[in-house]
Amino acid sequence: MSEQLPDHIRDAFQVGVGPAERLGEAWDHGFRVGNTVFSRVINPEIASWSSKVREGLRPEGVRVVRPIRSTDGRFVVSGWRASVFSTGVISHRVDETVVAALRLADGLIDAPRPELAPLSLFTRADVRAWDDQSGRIGALLHPIDRLDQVGHADMLATTLFSGAQPPVVTDIVPVVRPHGFTAALVMVDGLLLGAADEGILRRFSHLPDIEQLLLRAFLYRRNVQELSGNSDPNVLSNLDRAEATLVSYVSDKL
Structure with a gap:
């Protein structure tokens, strides 16, 4: 550039x-x-x-x-x-980033909510993800009765690791949803990148409402892809693969 x-x-x-x-x-x-x-x-x-x-x-x-x-x-x-500046690199250590996401969410509970542009691609993708849905995922959704708070919508791409040092978050991309949504986005991103498999879903199955948060997180990522017009075959294939994994996992849990 x-x-x-x-x-x-x-x-x-x-x-x-x-x-x-x-x-x-x-x-x-x-x-x-x-x-x-x-x-x-x-x-x-x-x-x-x-x-x-x-x-x-x-x-x-x-x-x-x-x-x-x-x-x-x-x-x-x-x-x-x-x-x-802080040292470290993005290394897609997904499990560790999930833990960091939960801790970051703890710290953001009382953070002021930003003014999000209602017509921005990301705001529209988020709103659509929490609307009523049809299809395979829609049949698995139910309401989440938990308070919303500020979270981070892109943590896996903004978290640096350096040896055994605590992870470093370089930025906060705001999203206002329940506490575990940031962690769910990290898990979905790990699936989409091929940096995690279904095992990560089982390892964090104890988190409140995590199955529902995972489905909403996937819908958010899929909506971003659709609204941006990204038709890369690899991206579409990764979305299909992640959707199949999530639908199979959540169906078995119900």
Whole structure:
């Protein structure tokens, strides 16, 4: 990519001269300068919300990347934000990320809810996932009588691991659903990536309402694919495989 880190953004966050190293997906393909990561933001309001929440969030057993404020106290300047760099890589350690997701959800119970754009692809995918459904999955659904709270909609793609150190969450992509939904999304993503098999469903079967949360999490991912128009045969095949696994597992549990 040809995009460069503007000098005025460095100045706004008081980061001087130095080489800018391009980072990967976990850091939104941003730039690292010393111990600071700069990344472009698509939605300034959500980016500011995430930064404000991460600034004071300290969940047990999980590290959270700290935001950096600009010289005038803002989290986002001209479509850029800054965070403190942390070592680690995305390694798809799914079971450990599920545990981290539960701990993160504990820490987010009292977090303020963001203003989610009702017409955004992800909001529409989420709302549709919790509407009445038909087909194989629809026959297995029933209401979940639990309070909603802030969760993280993309934890497996934003969690870094480094040896035996606690996992690091680089960002929070907000979703407002029951406590275990973040963990269910991690499990579904693990199935879709081929990084986990049905065994992970059994290992976390003790979680409250987890079967229903898994079905809703799968519908959310499928809706994102459909609304984005992604017709990649590999993606569609992975969705079919994960759906068959979930329907078989949940049917046996009922």
